[in-house]
Amino acid sequence: MEGKYSASAWVLILCIATVPVHCKYHSDGEQTAPVKEKKTHLRFFLHDTISGKKPSSVMVAHANLTQGDNNPTPFGSVFVFDDPLTEGPEPTSRVIGNARGIYVSSSQGKDLSLVVYADYGFTTGKFNGSSISLFSRLPLVEAEPTHEVAVVGGRKKFRMARGFAKLKPHYFNATNVFMVVQGITEGPNAAEAWFKKLPHAKEKVTKLHFYFHDIASGKNPTAVQVAQPNATNKSPAFFGIIMMVDDPLTVRPEPTSNIMGRAQGFYGFAGMEEIELIMTMNIVFTEGEYNGSSLSILGRNPVFHRYREMPVVGGSGFFRLARGIATAKTYWVNFTSGDATVEYNIIVAHY
Ligand SMILES: *[C@@H]1O[C@H](CO)[C@@H](O)[C@H](O)[C@H]1NC(C)=O
Numbered sequence: 001m002e003g004k005y006s007a008s009a010w011v012l013i014l015c016i017a018t019v020p021v022h023c024k025y026h027s028d029g030e031q032t033a034p035v036k037e038k039k040t041h042l043r044f045f046l047h048d049t050i051s052g053k054k055p056s057s058v059m060v061a062h063a064n065l066t067q068g069d070n071n072p073t074p075f076g077s078v079f080v081f082d083d084p085l086t087e088g089p090e091p092t093s094r095v096i097g098n099a100r101g102i103y104v105s106s107s108q109g110k111d112l113s114l115v116v117y118a119d120y121g122f123t124t125g126k127f128n129g130s131s132i133s134l135f136s137r138l139p140l141v142e143a144e145p146t147h148e149v150a151v152v153g154g155r156k157k158f159r160m161a162r163g164f165a166k167l168k169p170h171y172f173n174a175t176n177v178f179m180v181v182q183g184i185t186e187g188p189n190a191a192e193a194w195f196k197k198l199p200h201a202k203e204k205v206t207k208l209h210f211y212f213h214d215i216a217s218g219k220n221p222t223a224v225q226v227a228q229p230n231a232t233n234k235s236p237a238f239f240g241i242i243m244m245v246d247d248p249l250t251v252r253p254e255p256t257s258n259i260m261g262r263a264q265g266f267y268g269f270a271g272m273e274e275i276e277l278i279m280t281m282n283i284v285f286t287e288g289e290y291n292g293s294s295l296s297i298l299g300r301n302p303v304f305h306r307y308r309e310m311p312v313v314g315g316s317g318f319f320r321l322a323r324g325i326a327t328a329k330t331y332w333v334n335f336t337s338g339d340a341t342v343e344y345n346i347i348v349a350h351y
Pocket residue numbers: 002003004006007051173174
């Protein structure tokens with residue numbers, strides 16, 4: 001990694017809506033009085049350092065095929081990070097919190113696209129002890145000056161948070177990577193303006209239907225194993241295996257049909273007795289009016305059930321503040337190779 005991608009700083013602007021909640025062990029679906037949503041904007045800098053003596057990001061796993069790849073963050077690599085958040089752009093400016101989590105490189109192209117799973121926690125001021133959860137795709141080398149990622153939850157002051165963060169590279173040192181910055185799409189100001197209009201915005205419902213192609217075998221797999229514990233060998237359900245995916249999504253069931261998006265992220269075998277996956281994927285659309293917009297899916301997938309339901313927990317672009325349901329149904333599977341085509345129906349509410 002040395003000298004390829006050494007450090008970066010990001011300006012983050014967060015626009016989130018939260019409602020207060022009352023917690024107890026259980027309730028019987030009682031009605032609550034309407035609550036008022038609060039809106040908060042935050043702005044800070046994130047410093048991610050991969051090289052040097054004290055990296056804040058370390059690679060913890062990668063796929064076999066990843067080796068020898070020239071990408072700074074090759075497909076199938078998994079990083080764990082603990083990045084400082086600061087008030088100003090300099091790494092020496094006042095630290096206000098930290099971003100901790102995992103990011104995975106889940107694009108097979110040269111476009112350096114990550115999927116981020118993180119908790120941004122604050123350690124000073126009125127938000128001390130509060131945090132927000134991000135789960136989203138983060139394309140780094142697209143023709144956009146800012147990137148939008150989905151906020152799917154939060155703690156303490158940010159309970160029940162939904163929103164999005166705008167990330168703008170402030171400083172980026174990657175000798176192999178070109179940041180193509182051209183044209184202004186939606187920057188942080190446009191996002192804030194969008195958020196201001198939210199109380200008057202009407203919720204929209206969008207339905208989506210596509211086929212997901214998970215190819216684990218052959219010369220060009222779209223799903224690669226990145227880690228496995230010793231115990232997997234004894235498990236009837238492959239417990240412990242982690243797979244990274246960059247799976248094509250097509251309109252029709254044939255793999256050769258028109259590709260309208262990709263599913264990027266990872267899934268793990270999380271059942272000890274039955275084959276059950278924990279899916280943490282970002283669906284990004286590459287065609288038509290949803291081009292560039294994404295949906296974040298996080299849920300349990302017992303693959304041998306006829307229908308599997310997974311929550312859609314967030315979105316970006318067209319699907320800002322999305323919440324909804326993804327239903328998966330296996331269309332075709334080869335049990336020898338593990339290759340599968342899965343039919344997805346998604347229904348989401350968003351603004
Ligand atoms: C970028 O990183 C390389 C390797 O770590 C270093 O030699 C170089 O000075 C850095 N460039 C800038 C502009 O900081």
